[in-house]
Every structure is written in C-alpha cells, then in structure tokens.
Amino acid sequence: MSAHTLYLEKRTIAAEAVRLVRDNDVIIVPTGVGEPPTLLAELSEQRRSFRGVEIAQTLPLRKFGYFDPDTAEHIRHTSYFFGPASRPGGQDGWIDYVPAYFSELPVLIERGLNRADVVFSMASEMDEHGYFSLSLGADYTMAAIAKARAVVLEVNPNVPYAHGNCHVHISQVTALIESEDPILEVGLPKIEPVQAAIGKYVGELVPDGATLQIGFGGIPDAVVMQLTEKRDLGVHTEMIGDGIMSLVEAGVVTNRKKNYRPGKMFATFALGSRKLYRFMHRNPALEMHPVDFTNDPALAGRNDxxxxxxxxxxxxxxxxxxxxxxxxxxxxxxxxxxxxxxxxNRSHGGKAIIVLPSTAKGDTLSRIVPTLTPGAHVTTTKNDVNYVVSEYGVAQLRGKTAKQRAEALIGIAHPDFREELRAAARKMRLL
Incomplete structure (x- = not known):
C-alpha cells in the first residue's frame, strides 16, 4: 500500500482522533511549540468523558482546558519542566512533576519507568517517501513513539521539515488530523541593563571557534549580542532559537571548528519566531535529534x-x-x-557558565546567599559548577577551596549585600 493511500486512510478529525485515548492512559506531548493545539483543545472539550488520563510534557505554553483542578480526576498534567500553563498548578500542588535530567527522559520511557501509551504531536507535511518531521520537538517524543500504542499527529504545513533523527513514517502513525494554523511564536525578551552587563562578561569568556549551548531568555540574548564579532562558532545545544539563527545569518556560526560532526549544528526542540521555523525548513546545516543525543555529556563534550x-x-x-x-x-x-x-567540564577548553542577576524583587533580595533557601532544589552541584557570572563580574569556582569560592562569589554579589554575606561566611567558618 502506498504512503499516500495510508495517509488518506489514517486522516480523520480531532473529535475522532482523541477517542483513541483510553482511561488511565499516559499521553506524551513534545516540548513547547511541539504541542498540537487542535488535538489538545479537543481533548479538553471531551475531558469529562475520560478518567485517570495523564498528559506528560516539558514546558507547556498554552493553557488548555484540562489545566483545571476541578477536572484533574479526568485528565491531569504531569510536568517534566514547568511552563506558563503548568506553573500555577505545580505551585498549588495539583500538578505533579518528574525530577529528571532532560537527557534521561527517553531512557525513562524506554525502560518503562515513565509510561507512554499515546503520543500527540505536531508534525510537518509528509514527504514523498512517507515521512513526517517532528522538528519542533524530537526530545523524548521519538522514544515515546517507539513505545506507544497509538501515535496521533497534527499535520501542519507551517511545521518545518528538518533533518536529523526526528522522522516518523506513516506506517508508525495511528491517526492524523490536518491544521493550517500558524505555529505559536515566542518573541525575544526585553534586554535590561543588568542582562546586558552579564552578557558582556560572558561574551569575553567565549573564544573564536567555540561551540555554544545557549538557551532562551534575556541573558542568553544579551550574550548573543556580544558575539557578533566572533569567528567560526559552532552550535550543539538543546534549543534552537532566534538568537542562534541571527549568529548564523551574520556569518558568526559556521560550525567549521567543531570536533564532533563539523559543519552541523544540533538541537532537540525549537522555540522562536516564524522566521526561525522557516530557517529550519530543510536546512542542511541543522539537525534535530532526540535529547539523549543532544544532551549526552559524553557526546556534546567531544567538542573542544x-x-x-x-x-x-x-x-x-x-x-x-x-x-x-x-x-x-x-x-x-x-x-x-x-x-x-x-x-x-568534559570538553577540552570547555566552560560551564551559570548566569544570574545579583538581586531579585527590586534589589531587596540577594540571589547569592550563604545557604540555599530551605527546600530549594539543587540543580547544579558544588562539584560541577565552574563559572558564575552576575552583572558585577565573574567568579571561577572549579578547583577552588570552599573559602576561595565564598570570597569569589561575594565579590560578584550586589555591593549592598556583600558585608552581610561576609558576616555570614565568617559565621560558617568560610572566611
């Protein structure tokens, strides 16, 4: 049977497609703009006809109807990473989360530690060989497709067809619907003076020929603005956004100096503008891969x-x-x-840089503190941290003693809090 015939057989409407979900199923949804809005809106409409269904996702962006504590017994969200839609429920306690490294989410699914009964995903139009591209979020979704009972795609011509390990054949698809709605755009954040100052310090740490991993936000975009005079940068990252695209267009990113797969840049999800999505379409320099490839420290660290x-x-x-x-x-x-x-840290000449403004809440709280706030979740341990950058400078910590670290961090704290921090450090026997 031809791919086109299979396509026509599996094409349906959202109201029918969501009925593939059974009570107590776990539905896997890709990161961010990879979420299929027509399918999820229809599932929300029908949510009271289900029971015990769970939707697992990273960074949900739209507040669909199932983000509702009153119907959580029917459909509930489980977060891999809170986004605007899920954060209030997470903070109120009716949305749960899975603590895990992003790189290990596919492994959790493959080993059955996280279930994947159904996949709902955005997809590009099918190519002449019967393949769709899950360019907006290959992440853990490719692993889920290999495990799921049902794979449902929302096919949209505005989704770029990207290269890499992000392709699904029509034979793997249970049902598909079609949509022509524009892909959700996420605009660039405003860069304030504090972010600009941090960006300048970080820019000075980036040598020509470096390979970048850079995320979304005011500080990363401020960093990008400091890199326009660099040469032969490469990209091996988890997110492709407008900042990286602008460096490619400026000729700053060439990927020529990468040790691992020179000439190619890698990402696992996309977040940005319509221009970015057009840039991704059949771009031979860009490959979208599952997150256990892009974020594997051993692979990414092969780049000097x-x-x-x-x-x-x-x-x-x-x-x-x-x-x-x-x-x-x-x-x-x-x-x-x-x-x-x-x-x-594995990379020859590599630099792991943690960035943060020195204060919060209108300069009333220091973000550099004697000890973390009780209950705080440690993301990067003291043994892994290398550079910490605020608008007041750079603290290089790797290989330093506890006392040296305290002194360096106090040195980049807001001046209004330095004496208070020194007093606390003396009390802790760190100074």
Missing part, C-alpha cells in the same frame, strides 16, 4: 571549547545552584542545565 550558558535563580557560597524552585515551591525544572555543565 564547548561553552554552556545556563541561568540560575540562586547560588550559595559553596557553589550550589538552585535553578528550578523558590525554596520548596517549583518554578521550572531540572532541564538540561546539569547535562551541559557536565559536557562543558
């Missing part, structure tokens, strides 16, 4: 001068980084920070 840039919420004087909670209250998730910190 790997520069990993990740944000944190709080750092204590021994170097522990809390990047995912405010005390015991969840905010985001583990994500790929520890994956790339370890990758950069």
């Amino acid at each position: 001068n790997l520069i990993a840039i990740n944000a944190s919420l709080q750092v204590d004087l021994i170097g522990q980084c809390c990047s995912e909670s405010m005390g015991f209250t969840p905010y985001s998730g583990t994500g790929g920070q520890a994956d790339f910190v370890r990758a950069a």
Whole structure:
C-alpha cells in the first residue's frame, strides 16, 4: 500500500482522533511549540468523558482546558519542566512533576519507568517517501513513539521539515488530523541593563571557534549580542532559537571548528519566531535529534571549547545552584542545565557558565546567599559548577577551596549585600 493511500486512510478529525485515548492512559506531548493545539483543545472539550488520563510534557505554553483542578480526576498534567500553563498548578500542588535530567527522559520511557501509551504531536507535511518531521520537538517524543500504542499527529504545513533523527513514517502513525494554523511564536525578551552587563562578561569568556549551548531568555540574548564579532562558532545545544539563527545569518556560526560532526549544528526542540521555523525548513546545516543525543555529556563534550550558558535563580557560597524552585515551591525544572555543565567540564577548553542577576524583587533580595533557601532544589552541584557570572563580574569556582569560592562569589554579589554575606561566611567558618 502506498504512503499516500495510508495517509488518506489514517486522516480523520480531532473529535475522532482523541477517542483513541483510553482511561488511565499516559499521553506524551513534545516540548513547547511541539504541542498540537487542535488535538489538545479537543481533548479538553471531551475531558469529562475520560478518567485517570495523564498528559506528560516539558514546558507547556498554552493553557488548555484540562489545566483545571476541578477536572484533574479526568485528565491531569504531569510536568517534566514547568511552563506558563503548568506553573500555577505545580505551585498549588495539583500538578505533579518528574525530577529528571532532560537527557534521561527517553531512557525513562524506554525502560518503562515513565509510561507512554499515546503520543500527540505536531508534525510537518509528509514527504514523498512517507515521512513526517517532528522538528519542533524530537526530545523524548521519538522514544515515546517507539513505545506507544497509538501515535496521533497534527499535520501542519507551517511545521518545518528538518533533518536529523526526528522522522516518523506513516506506517508508525495511528491517526492524523490536518491544521493550517500558524505555529505559536515566542518573541525575544526585553534586554535590561543588568542582562546586558552579564552578557558582556560572558561574551569575553567565549573564544573564536567555540561551540555554544545557549538557551532562551534575556541573558542568553544579551550574550548573543556580544558575539557578533566572533569567528567560526559552532552550535550543539538543546534549543534552537532566534538568537542562534541571527549568529548564523551574520556569518558568526559556521560550525567549521567543531570536533564532533563539523559543519552541523544540533538541537532537540525549537522555540522562536516564524522566521526561525522557516530557517529550519530543510536546512542542511541543522539537525534535530532526540535529547539523549543532544544532551549526552559524553557526546556534546567531544567538542573542544564547548561553552554552556545556563541561568540560575540562586547560588550559595559553596557553589550550589538552585535553578528550578523558590525554596520548596517549583518554578521550572531540572532541564538540561546539569547535562551541559557536565559536557562543558568534559570538553577540552570547555566552560560551564551559570548566569544570574545579583538581586531579585527590586534589589531587596540577594540571589547569592550563604545557604540555599530551605527546600530549594539543587540543580547544579558544588562539584560541577565552574563559572558564575552576575552583572558585577565573574567568579571561577572549579578547583577552588570552599573559602576561595565564598570570597569569589561575594565579590560578584550586589555591593549592598556583600558585608552581610561576609558576616555570614565568617559565621560558617568560610572566611
């Protein structure tokens, strides 16, 4: 049977496709804009006809109807990484989460530690060979497809057809629906003076020929602005966004100096503008791969001068980084920070860089603290942390003693808090 015939046989409408879900199923949904809005909106409409269904996802962006504590017994969300839609429920306690390194989510699914009964995903149009591209989120979704009883795609011509290990054949698909809605765009955040100052310090740490892992946010975009005069940078990252695209267009990113797969840049999910999605379409320089490939420290670390840039919420004087909670209250998730910190530490000439503003809440709280807030989730351990950068400078911690670390971190704290931190450090016998 031809791929086209199979396509026509499996094409249906959302109201019918969601009936493939059974009570107590776990539905896997890709990261961010890889979430299929038509399918999830229809599932929300029908949610009271299901019982015990779980939707597991990283960084949900739209607040679908099932984000509702009153119907959680019918359909509930489980977070791999909290996003705007799931954070309130996580903080209120009716949305649960899975602590895990981003790189290990496919392994958890493959080994049955996290179930994957059904997959709902956005997909590109089918090519002449019968393949769809899951370019917006290969992440853990490819592993889930290999395990799932039912795979349901929302096929949209606005989804780029990307290269890499992100392709699904029509024979693997249980049902598909069609949509032509624009892909959700995530605009660039505003860069404030503090972010710009941090970006300047980080930019000075990036040599020509380095390979970058860089995420989304005001500080990463401020870093990108400092790299426009660099030469022959490479990309091995988890997220492809507009910042990286701008460096490619400026001729700064060439991928020529990469040790591992030179000439290619790798990512596992996309988040950005319509222009970014067009840039991804059949771009031979870009490959989208599952996260156990992109975030594997052993693979990413094969690149010399790997520069990993990740944000944190709080750092204590021994170097522990809390990047995912405010005390015991969840905010985001583990994500790929520890994956790339370890990758950069393995890399010859690599630098793992943690960035954070020195203060929060209008300069009333220091983000550099004697000890983490009780209940804080440690994302990057004291043994892994290397560089910490605030708007006041750079603290290089790897290989330093506890006392040296405390002194270095106090040196990049906001001046209003330095004496208070020194007093606490003396009390802790760190100074």
